[in-house]
Every structure is written in C-alpha cells, then in structure tokens.
Amino acid sequence: MRLLLLLILLCTLVFALDFKEAKEIEEKKGVLKALSSYRVLAKRDDTEAIFRLATLYLQGKGVKKSLATAKTxxxxxxxxxxxxxxxxxxxxxxxKKSPYFNExxxxxxxLKAANDGYAPAQNMIGQFLAAGIAVDKDYKMAVKYFEYASKQNYEDAHCNLAFMYATGKGVxxxxxxxxxxxxxxxxxxNKKCVxxxxxxxLEKYDDDKGWKFNFYTKPSE
Incomplete structure (x- = not known):
C-alpha cells in the first residue's frame, strides 16, 4: 500500500512539473540533475524544455556536445x-562547419519562422536576399523583410536598413x-550599425525630417 502511494505521489510530482521548476533544478543542482526533468517535459511537447535540451547539446553544457541530438x-x-x-x-x-550545412x-x-512573424528570421531572410544566398539577389524584397523585423524593434534590422539607405540598394x-x-x-x-x-x-547627416515615421510603422501591405 505504501509503495502504491509513493508511486502515485511520484507520478503526481512528475506531471505537475513545469519548465520553470526544471530550470530552477538546473540552476541549483546543475545540468545533469535537470536533464531527466527536461526530458519528461519534452515528451509532453513542452517547447521550452525541448529548446533547452537542444541548446545544451549544441553547447556541450553539462552533457557531451552532439549536433545530431541538438538537431533532433x-x-x-x-x-x-x-x-x-x-x-x-x-x-x-x-x-559552414556544420555537417548539416545546406544553404x-x-x-x-x-522562411518558415519569418512568415510566422519572427523578427530574427525575417531579418535573416533579408540578408539572404540582399546577398543572393540560396536565391537570386532581390534588394527591394530584402528591404521589405528588414522592415518587417525593424517594425518589431529588432536592432540588427535597423542596422541593415541603414546600410540599404546609405548604399541605395532597393531604395x-x-x-x-x-x-x-x-x-x-x-x-x-551594435557592431553592424557602428x-x-x-x-x-552618417554622423554628419541630420535625421530625415521629411520622413513621416507613422507611415513606416503602419503594417506593411
């Protein structure tokens, strides 16, 4: 009877576990102690736990570095x-040093994350288009993607737009x-902006006084 109650208690604790508690275990007791908790959460499709496991294996932090496991x-x-x-x-x-390199x-x-509105991915797509990586160069479309990210206050996108306006590429x-x-x-x-x-x-130029900022911040068509 006691064993049954103990099993019930353990199951209750496991299913009550959330990512915040698992992270606290890592912070207090280390990665190895937290791994089992992260894995339990990952099996329950907890995306934060899944991502944490991926980064641990990418960095080799507390576990043996494994790009294959991280990729999974x-x-x-x-x-x-x-x-x-x-x-x-x-x-x-x-x-390029990754065994999975594929532009x-x-x-x-x-593009998948960019089309879902994720600013870092939108900025990255802009860079692909501006440089002609994996696709033909398209400066105008690159500017569009930089703008999507910039409107979410993503700083690297601001820097990329500064470059596009300074060079007249796509604008x-x-x-x-x-x-x-x-x-x-x-x-x-920010090194890119600098x-x-x-x-x-650019220090010698004044802000563009003729630019209606509210036009820029409206959702793109």
Missing part, C-alpha cells in the same frame, strides 16, 4: 511551431534616413 530536438521544436527552435535549426544549416534548406527553414539613397536607423544601434554598440555609421560618415 530543434526539429521537434520546429514541428511544434516554436520559432526559436526553427531559427536555430536554420543557423545549424547555414553554419537552400537554411533559407526555407528561416533611393537617403543618408538622413540611414542616420535615423543606425543611431540607436551605435549608442548600444560599421555603417563610420563607413558612410
């Missing part, structure tokens, strides 16, 4: 529409607008 968890998270999992899966495909597959993976050249997009990133030490700022001497 990222694929599962992506199938459950966890955008971070999809994004990191794309990064695995775009990393076309990376593009399609990022009319406008150094005032480039200045406006880059200045906050420069203050924050590079554009210095390369095109």
């Amino acid at each position: 968890f990222l694929e599962k998270g992506s199938l459950l529409n966890h955008h971070k999992s999809t994004y990191y899966l794309g990064k695995l495909y775009i990393t 076309k597959l990376a593009f399609n993976t990022f 009319f050249p406008n150094f005032g607008r480039a200045h406006q997009f880059a200045k906050d990133g420069v203050k924050n030490g 590079k554009v700022w210095k390369t095109y001497n």
